[in-house]
Amino acid sequence: MSRHARRAVIGVIAAVIALLSAVQPALAHGFTSTVYVRIGAGDEGRIRTTLELEYDLLVVSAADAERDDPLFQAGTAAFDAGDTEGQAAALNAHTRSAVGYVTRRFSVGSGSRTCTPSRQGAFTMSRQEGVPYARLTLDWACPADGDPVVRSGLFPDSEGYVRDTKTIITYDLDGRSGSAALDAAHPSFSLGQSWYERFWEFFRLGAEHLLGGIDHILFLLALIAGSRRLREIVLAATSFTLAHSVTFLLAALGAVDVPSRIVEPVIALSIAVVAGWYLWRMWRSRGRAAEVEAVGLGRLGLDRAGWIRLAVVFCFGLVHGLGFAGALGIHEAWSWTLLWSLLVFNVGIEAVQLAIIAVVFPLLAVVRGRAPVAGLWLTGAVSAGVAVLGLVWFVQRVFGG
Template sequence: MRAVLRIGAVLALLAGALLLVADPADAHVTTVAYADLTAAGSTDVRVVFDLQYELLSASAAKAQNDPGLFAQAIGHPQTGAENRVLADHAAAILAYTTARFTVRVDGGPACRPRADGAAEFHERDATDYARFAVRYVCGSAHGRGLLVRSALFPDAEGMVKDTKTIVTYALDGRSGSAALDAAHPQFSTAQPWTERFAEFFRLGAEHLLTGIDHLLFLVALIVSSRRLRDVVLAATCFTAAHSVTFLLAALGIVHAPSRLVEPAIALSIAAVAAWYLWSLRRRPSHRIADPAVPEARSGPSRLALVARLGIVFCFGLVHGLGFASALNIREPWSWTLLWSLLVFNAGIEAVQLAIIAITFPPLALLRRRAPGPAAVLSVVVSAIVLALGLLWFAMRVLGLPGAP
């Protein structure tokens, strides 16, 4: 009995640790800024920004003390007047953006920014964006690489949290992409591909570890699996679906607005837990986890396993759509990002396998030593995941604040 209690305590501590590292408010990227760098001669660089319209207006108005910008942009201006707002307040927008997004030649002074054409209002993934270009005059050849730094829309402004700036570049025979945030605000276009991929691997790992909804999806898979092989296959299938979604999004074949994807993600979490609870409906508790029962030892039938993997794969497509939608992976530069995004998925898979390696063996031992309590634990955990999934689904459908 003491051994059983110890194993149960270890499982409880592990579950608590997972929940502690997952901040519901930060489960998904709040906003994404885009910057596309190309050469404008041997010494100048042209950066095309694409920033959320209302967020840019509010931040620039606050930072540049331009209340007129905030009043016009946020005060529901006349339809079609957004380009006029951007033109009337171009100086404030340029000053805000270039103060927080800097470019310099490696080892040299900062490049001097100036406007390069008028800003254009447009819609991106059902969200209002402003696209405009800035020319950075560097004064020296940028062939040896550029140091790019972004601090756009920081948490300290109190507008949004965890802004990601997706930077793509094609200059001096080099091309690539990077994801910048508060923890990693800068990169060099001369960096080797290994460093660039390492950044996206980290981003994938953080995406899973800081997303409580994705963690609960994984927990539902773990408690509903009888064998280690089954849960590893399910988790890998889930990650493979992420990769397929990114590929299809890059090809422009699929696209779904976040207002549809996010509720579907919450519903998928509830569905995995409900599937497991439904499968137990006609079996008494002593047959659920008793090692003497052949079904408990061997796991589900081949047909049931294939069906389960198919369902997990479909849900993985939905989860992948969530991130592809957040990054709007359907632009012409999506192929530049594709390999980085596959590395992002590798980061997700690595963390998933690590969590499985930590949590599944104690659960399997508990099932052998105390099948009754183990069965109850699995049912309780699944019921909690089901309830949270349904709650988040309702909150996201209704647009209520607080949903991860």
């Protein structure tokens, strides 16, 4: 390779690393929150909603960020002390502020009218992924002039505490059951919505999550860059899909529970390992481009290196599935309704994954076919940038929390 070509390759590597490093690791599954809502029949024909909200967020949001607010003082003191009884007591002592915040941001309507809420019982506490949640039950008196419509704007980005809050709703009312997912872009839904509207909601969430999860995309790009033939990427993608689908469903249905402080660093490490694998193959076969193409999978099937690569991808896929479940924020007991929603969410993930492969892999194949050496260095540059970023994220997530 000429000196100018080498300089160009070095420039590409530097640009890739700089571009990828500009993306903060928080974009993977940053500071988000999930609100859980169950809807059923209440007393005297009312609609009953049971909300579970992240406790510390409720305290700071309901206190309107006034540090001398009594709710803020009592609530944060109980939170810092890990005092569950004190947390419930703080909310119940300042019910007007806490319930007022919720009813300003969450509502049930019927037709063009808003239903009237009434609190049922005191605040109680629960936990989701080791985080304290406050449980509040509200009954809504609604006019009988249309299908109930639920709206949620709880913990919006504008408050500055979290971003991309999701409200996961399950309902069983008047012979209708199902689930819905609300966010800032889609803050409401009607209980009379059709099955395909419910399908689209969770499909969209899955697609948006993969597109917004830069770590999952980089892992996929590392797989594509390290695959020389269509069969390789198909086997690798299938292995990854099967693995993350299993753990995603198990984690979301509450069968397994692995803390995010373990999951997130391993996801970052997986990016570095898969990208580094290809660089290692290049190093072993340096100067013999044709041999690089042959390493990993033989013409008649998998050789030892190919089986090892698939096993590594499968194991890391298991961890990525836990990341998908944590990002969706569902950790509920088994139900057919919930399973349907999770499967549709996963279909959305797979659709975007296949779209990325369908676009990127043929482009790489064309470059490799027309300019094998340039294609080799291009994939090497991308892999190097991805590997460096994966290691940086790993260190940040282990030591930075």
